[in-house]
Amino acid sequence: MTPLDYDYLQKILKDRSGLMLSADKKYLLESRLLPLARKMGLPGISELVQKMRSGSEAVTHDVVEAMTTNETFFFRDKTPFDHFKDSVIPELIKARAGRRSLRIWCAASSTGQEPYSLAMILKEKAAELAGWRIEIIATDLSPEVLEKSRAGLYTQFEVQRGLPIQFLVKYFKQTGTMWQLNADVRSMVQFRPFNLLQDFAPLGKFDVIFCRNVLIYFDQATKSDIFNRLMKANEPDGYLFLGAAETVVGLTESYKVCPKRRGVYLPNVAAPSTASSIAAGGLKPVSFAGR
Structure with missing residues (x-):
């Protein structure tokens, strides 16, 4: 993943969901998006970004979905x-x-x-x-x-x-x-x-x-x-x-x-x-x- 790929993903995620990724969150992107790329038959995140840049709304949706944290449980924090x-x-x-x-x-x-x-x-x-x-x-x-x-x-x-x-x-x-x-x-x-x-x-x-x-x-x-x-x-x-x-x-x-x-x-x-x-x-x- 190049610095330009990271900048592009930062902007997409902020614009679509409000999620703000700081410069030290590269590991989080990789841990969540590499499995998504492989599921799509892509070798890496750069190829995932290429599909997003080409206008694939479905891929963009899946990327935002993968990055949205859904951690929750009943009566959390009580x-x-x-x-x-x-x-x-x-x-x-x-x-x-x-x-x-x-x-x-x-x-x-x-x-x-x-x-x-x-x-x-x-x-x-x-x-x-x-x-x-x-x-x-x-x-x-x-x-x-x-x-x-x-x-x-x-x-x-x-x-x-x-x-x-x-x-x-x-x-x-x-x-x-x-x-x-x-x-x-x-x-x-x-x-x-x-x-x-x-x-x-x-x-x-x-x-x-x-x-x-x-x-x-x-x-x-x-x-x-x-x-x-x-x-x-x-x-x-x-x-x-x-x-x-x-x-x-x-x-x-x-x-x-x-x-x-x-x-x-x-x-x-x-x-x-x-x-x-x-x-x-x-x-x-x-x-x-x-x-």
Whole structure:
């Protein structure tokens, strides 16, 4: 791989996904793209780049897919999910008592473990949320991982990573060597393709946004821009959850730290009326009526 090849890949990845590769990440490119090149019958990365330069959109898609990190697991880092269950949802139940609805966005949702973790938490609170309209929107850049997410089918290894045994027994059925999430939990999450570099406005407003473990791959200017746009998509009294290695400090004034809640941030705006929330077209809410 020549320096020109590396520069070309850096630009494509930043433009298509926001992924920023520093000069010392050559090993990461090689480890992920060499297997892809060989799968295509190509001798190396330079030949892969030649196909991309020739206008092969399919090859470019496969390169972006290979470089997008899809590491995730159920209830990852645990503490944010405890805050969601023990503090955020009880507070929102009080704050939204008038409209009896909640909208939650999981950005960069990968293979679905994060939004399904939230869905299971809300299932556990079904009695408190009886009659409420709940929308969990999960988005990701990759159509492939979204397809896997919708199936809700996971390996033994995947369900052993972070998933409480009582939830495995209660919400999953074994299918051969795999475990499938029950249909009623799967139906609570709506998966759709979305790039964080796109305009957020069509998605509408959200009470809670999970945008965890993805911004670490972006440069500072892109992070700041995303934070500013996330704030506009967040209800003024809503919540933003970030990953353990992520922060808004020094990057934006749009959010402030939520005291005593690690990984949770609050929109840094005066709180106007939140009586209504803009629903995105074609998104069907889940109702807990009669449960």
